[in-house]
Amino acid sequence: MVRKNGLGKGLDSLIPSTGHKKAAPAKPEVKKEVVVEKVIKKEEVMVKITEVEPNREQPRKNFNEDALLELADSIKQFGIIQPLVVQKQDDYYEIIAGERRWRAAKLAGLKEVPVIIKNYTEQERVEIALIENIQREDLNPIEEAMAFKRLLTEFDLKQDELAERVSKSRTAVTNSMRLLKLDERVQQMVVDEKISTGHARALLAVGDKEQQYNLANKIFDEKLSVRETERLMKNLQKEKKDKKDQKAENEFIYKGIEEKIKMILGTKVTVNHKKNNKGRIEIEYYSNEELERIMDLLESIHQEA
Numbered sequence: 001m002v003r004k005n006g007l008g009k010g011l012d013s014l015i016p017s018t019g020h021k022k023a024a025p026a027k028p029e030v031k032k033e034v035v036v037e038k039v040i041k042k043e044e045v046m047v048k049i050t051e052v053e054p055n056r057e058q059p060r061k062n063f064n065e066d067a068l069l070e071l072a073d074s075i076k077q078f079g080i081i082q083p084l085v086v087q088k089q090d091d092y093y094e095i096i097a098g099e100r101r102w103r104a105a106k107l108a109g110l111k112e113v114p115v116i117i118k119n120y121t122e123q124e125r126v127e128i129a130l131i132e133n134i135q136r137e138d139l140n141p142i143e144e145a146m147a148f149k150r151l152l153t154e155f156d157l158k159q160d161e162l163a164e165r166v167s168k169s170r171t172a173v174t175n176s177m178r179l180l181k182l183d184e185r186v187q188q189m190v191v192d193e194k195i196s197t198g199h200a201r202a203l204l205a206v207g208d209k210e211q212q213y214n215l216a217n218k219i220f221d222e223k224l225s226v227r228e229t230e231r232l233m234k235n236l237q238k239e240k241k242d243k244k245d246q247k248a249e250n251e252f253i254y255k256g257i258e259e260k261i262k263m264i265l266g267t268k269v270t271v272n273h274k275k276n277n278k279g280r281i282e283i284e285y286y287s288n289e290e291l292e293r294i295m296d297l298l299e300s301i302h303q304e305a
Contacts, residue, residue: 043116043117044083044114044116045115045116046113047113048112049105049106049111049113051092052093052102052113052115053093053095054094054095054099055096055099055125055129063100063103068100068104069104069107071100071101071104072104072105072107074104075104075110076108076109080105080110080113080114082098083098083114083116084098084101084102084113084115084116085097085098085115085116085118085128086098086115086116087117087118087119087125088117088119096118096120096128096129097129101113122155123151123155126147126151126155127165129147130144130148131166141176141179141190141200142179142180142187142188142191143191144176145176145177145179145180146180148162148177149177149180151165152177159174175201178204179200179201179204181204182200182203182204182212183210183212186203186212187200189216189220194216195216195220196226198226199219199224199226199229200216202230202232202233203215203229203233205233205236205237206233206236251273254271254273254279255271257271258270258271264297265297266293267283267284267290267294268284269284270284
């Protein structure tokens, strides 16, 4: 399997430096690459694997065990080719990028791992972890959406800025975060790969979360395709619209009946229609004399009938 590039030298363009150092004089491209290579080699150090711990805010929560075992076998043969990026905490090194390599190294029985020690802000740590996982396609759709949301809400980024940082379109970021509007049980079904993101996006047409979950189970049980799910959603929307139109038509009819009774009785009348063609008629009166008038009127109507 071809491994996608990790953070590498493209990181600086994605996450601008927060320092205030003056820029170095421009150098030819070839020389610049050589200088960067030397700096990386100088910064790379070996530390005990027991002194390294994962970042608790790492967007990725799920790791494929089979893939980890394959990587562990590779590490046994060739070692860790790309060092971990870490930040020094009080008594340990926190992983900024490379948790998967660290887990595989533990499985491989390594006592030490190569690291590059950096000093990042909280926002930069989240961005780097997110970018690395996105580039490697390691995040499931819900993890990615939650990471996007965190960057937007906690660090006051705009969607355009976020999209540029993670090299995705603004539409892709928006569609990703829309998945978080789904019922949590449906989100878990996406994580467990019981339904796809295509199925999940179709379910967003349903506002009721209990109905979302029931439909998600129907999709899973009946193995519906995304196209079939979209047709199902359209049919449900049509049924909902037909019911709404029927309700509006009924309301128009009963309003007309109210007006007729008002004209006959000369007082305010309310027709409360319920299910199964049942309901209640309320006739208001404002004095005993008016009540007697209404009674006399009803009696005369009854006698004529």
